[in-house]
Amino acid sequence: MGADDTRGFVSLDELIRPQAAAGMVAEPDACGCAPATADQAAGCCAAPADQGPVPIETHVKKRYDALAVQGTSTLCCSPTSVYTPEELAEIPDWVLELSSGCGSPMNAIGLRAGQTVVDFGCGAGLDLLIAARRVGETGRVIGVDASMQMVRTARRAAREMGLKNIDVRVGDIRRPPVREGSVDVVMSNCVLGMFPDKKEVLHAVAAVLRPGGVAVISDVVYSDDGPPPADVAAGESAGAEDFARCVVGMTESQYRDLVLGAGFGSVDMRSDGLVSYRDGAQVTSAMIFAYRDDSPARPCC
Numbered sequence: 001m002g003a004d005d006t007r008g009f010v011s012l013d014e015l016i017r018p019q020a021a022a023g024m025v026a027e028p029d030a031c032g033c034a035p036a037t038a039d040q041a042a043g044c045c046a047a048p049a050d051q052g053p054v055p056i057e058t059h060v061k062k063r064y065d066a067l068a069v070q071g072t073s074t075l076c077c078s079p080t081s082v083y084t085p086e087e088l089a090e091i092p093d094w095v096l097e098l099s100s101g102c103g104s105p106m107n108a109i110g111l112r113a114g115q116t117v118v119d120f121g122c123g124a125g126l127d128l129l130i131a132a133r134r135v136g137e138t139g140r141v142i143g144v145d146a147s148m149q150m151v152r153t154a155r156r157a158a159r160e161m162g163l164k165n166i167d168v169r170v171g172d173i174r175r176p177p178v179r180e181g182s183v184d185v186v187m188s189n190c191v192l193g194m195f196p197d198k199k200e201v202l203h204a205v206a207a208v209l210r211p212g213g214v215a216v217i218s219d220v221v222y223s224d225d226g227p228p229p230a231d232v233a234a235g236e237s238a239g240a241e242d243f244a245r246c247v248v249g250m251t252e253s254q255y256r257d258l259v260l261g262a263g264f265g266s267v268d269m270r271s272d273g274l275v276s277y278r279d280g281a282q283v284t285s286a287m288i289f290a291y292r293d294d295s296p297a298r299p300c301c
């Protein structure tokens with residue numbers, strides 16, 4: 001399939017409701033209900049009558065704050081479907097309960113001792129904890145997340161596991177609190193699907209990489225091979241909760257083209273096939289390898 005052959009898929013902008021395209025959705029209530037229309041609001045447990053629309057990013061942050069306080073995530077994949085028992089050994093149960101990835105970026109790329117690694121949207125920190133063991137005492141792992149409650153959880157886990165090479169920061173990955181050109185590997189696990197403007201995040205990813213650096217991104221996509229999902233086929237659009245659930249609304253090839261246009265030298269993509277969300281939903285996951293430079297420094301021999 002050619003780069004510009006989208007087989008009738010609608011563009012991301014067209015997928016998003018008008019208010020979502022403008023970055024605005026309805027405010028979620030205390031039980032996590034996020035009505036996008038008045039009709040939907042009527043079905044919420046405590047539908048706010050007088051609250052105006054708030055940015056998608058606010059909805060997403062509140063959703064993850066609430067999950068962290070609740071101590072369990074219903075979103076995305078269970079870590080037992082992504083990692084081996086050995087990798088999960090000694091990780092606190094409450095981190096596993098909150099883990100919400102859709103792949104394993106660090107296993108896809110392999111980490112080396114001494115590397116500086118940043119996790120964009122680190123959540124409760126599972127990937128930070130595993131990565132910290134791999135880069136060792138001479139390496140460094142930085143987590144960035146917009147949810148203060150998730151950051152607290154990740155900091156507590158690092159402290160309890162005695163991992164001193166982890167630094168977790170509250171921040172927006174579109175303007176990450178990380179020095180430009182300072183990072184060997186950016187990993188991101190099931191996060192970019194939350195952004196109506198993914199290119200903005202991808203530019204920020206490229207900016208923090210040092211020469212020779214690579215970004216490894218696990219995300220939900222629509223398969224190039226299969227039929228379009230029912231909502232896309234029906235011309236329906238993504239809502240706030242779709243963003244919180246990381247529904248990207250892009251095919252694999254659309255995603256690859258987007259990454260290539262975001263300041264990287266070269267891009268590889270691997271389809272990871274269907275993965276199961278905790279709530280039983282089946283989605284297609286892909287691993288994107290985005291190299292800062294034209295000639296990726298792959299290990300020889």
Ligand SMILES: C[S@@+](CC[C@H](N)C(=O)[O-])C[C@H]1O[C@@H](n2cnc3c(N)ncnc32)[C@H](O)[C@@H]1O
Pocket residue numbers: 057060061064065075076098099100101102120121122123124125126127144145146147150171172173174188189190191194246
């Ligand atoms: C699906 S969870 C994935 C968490 C983690 N990567 C994992 O595998 O468990 C998405 C995470 O992205 C974070 N997030 C959402 N928008 C963000 C933003 N603008 N900046 C930083 N983090 C954000 C959320 O708070 C949440 O922790």
